[in-house]
Amino acid sequence: MKILIVEDQQEIAQLIEQTLVREGFSCHIANDGLTALTVFKQQQPDLVILDLMLPGLDGLEVCTRIRQQPDNKDPYILMLTARGEEIDRVIGLSTGADDYLVKPFSPRELVARVRALLRRSLRHGVQEVDQIYRTKHFTVDLAQHTATRQLDSQGSDLLDLTTLEFNLLATFLSYPGRVWSRTQLIDKLWGNDFFGDERVVDTHIRRLRKKIEPDTANPTFIKTVVGVGYKFEDENL
Structure with missing residues (x-):
C-alpha cells in the first residue's frame, strides 16, 4: 500500500x-x-x-x-x-x-x-456472491464488477465508478425504494472498519450522482429523504 x-x-x-x-x-x-x-x-x-x-x-x-x-x-x-x-x-x-x-x-x-x-x-475487493441487480435504467454485475446505464437510444453506457461508488450503487439497486440512513449505509459498506464522520456518506452520494444523474441539482434516481437519509428510485424489470 x-x-x-x-x-x-x-x-x-x-x-x-x-x-x-x-x-x-x-x-x-x-x-x-x-x-x-x-x-x-x-x-x-x-x-x-x-x-x-x-x-x-x-x-x-x-x-x-x-x-x-x-x-x-x-x-x-x-x-x-x-x-x-x-x-x-x-x-x-x-x-x-x-x-x-x-x-x-x-x-x-x-x-x-x-x-x-x-x-x-x-x-x-471481494464480492460475496455472483449476483446481478437490474432496474429499468441500471444493471450491476457483482461477479464482473461492472455497472451500466441504459440510454434512451436503447444503447448502454458503462459507468466509470470507484469501488465504493460501485458498492453504493449495488446497495441501492438491491433494495429499490428502500430508505437508507447514513448509519445503515455505513454498516452496509464499511461495517466495523468505519472510523470517521458519518457525513462522508454525503460526499460519496454527491460523487455517484454526478456519474448517473441527468441533472444533479434535481436527482432522478438517488433521492434525499429529509431528516432520514437516501433512497433509490427506478422501475423494476
Whole structure:
C-alpha cells in the first residue's frame, strides 16, 4: 500500500512517514500542493494524508483536483488540520475527503485511521456472491464488477465508478425504494472498519450522482429523504 504525505511542516511529515514505514507502508512526502499533484500522478497512491493549510494550493484545492482526475487512481484521502471547528470539517468532507484528523494527534490514532481506510479498499475487493441487480435504467454485475446505464437510444453506457461508488450503487439497486440512513449505509459498506464522520456518506452520494444523474441539482434516481437519509428510485424489470 502506497501513501502520499502532503505536509509543509517537515518535522510532522517525517514523523508521519516514520510511523507509517514502521507499520509496513510505502510513503512519499510532498511539502506543497503543486508538488503533491505531481507526485500523485507519478506514484498513484492508495491513500493521501493531506494537510489543510499548505503553501500555494491549499489542501481543499488539492483534494478537489485529485477527485477531478478520472484517469488516475481514486485514493482515500485523510485530511489533517490544526483547526477543529465544525465548518472546517464540513468543508473538508464536501471536497471529497474520506476522513478528518485534527492536530495534534497521536501516532496510534493516525495508524488506526489509516488502517481503517485501507481496509475498506481490501474489503470491497471481494464480492460475496455472483449476483446481478437490474432496474429499468441500471444493471450491476457483482461477479464482473461492472455497472451500466441504459440510454434512451436503447444503447448502454458503462459507468466509470470507484469501488465504493460501485458498492453504493449495488446497495441501492438491491433494495429499490428502500430508505437508507447514513448509519445503515455505513454498516452496509464499511461495517466495523468505519472510523470517521458519518457525513462522508454525503460526499460519496454527491460523487455517484454526478456519474448517473441527468441533472444533479434535481436527482432522478438517488433521492434525499429529509431528516432520514437516501433512497433509490427506478422501475423494476
